[in-house]
Amino acid sequence: MIDRREDADQYWTAVKAGILNGLYPINKFDMCxxxxxxxxxxxxxxxxxxxxxxIYQRASSRKGFTRCNSTGAKKCRTR
Structure with a gap:
């Protein structure tokens, strides 16, 4: 969370991709x-x-894994 409060217990939330649209109440978060x-x-x-x-987070956290989507007779044989 970033330190910009708009209303009582309503916060702007910053993530890697940017600042999330809308305000989020503090009771929606757990302490980390x-x-x-x-x-x-x-x-x-x-x-x-x-x-x-x-979507941004999912795309940036792939860690080098590749996925084979081959089906039918052309199934992936090399894994």
Whole structure:
């Protein structure tokens, strides 16, 4: 969460992809004692939807895995 409160217990939330559209109430979050992101890790210049942020995160966390979508007679044989 970034330190910009609009209303009582309503916060803007920053993620790697940007600042999420809309405000989120504090009761929707659980306390995490570990620092997951630094301020430099987030893009505070743009706002994104929760769906876009999820797609961004999923695309950036693939860790080099490739997936074979071959079907039928051309099934992937080399794994």
């Amino acid at each position: 004692h570990q620092r997951l992101l630094n301020t430099d890790d987030t893009n505070t210049e743009k706002t994104v939807s929760l769906r876009s942020a999820t």
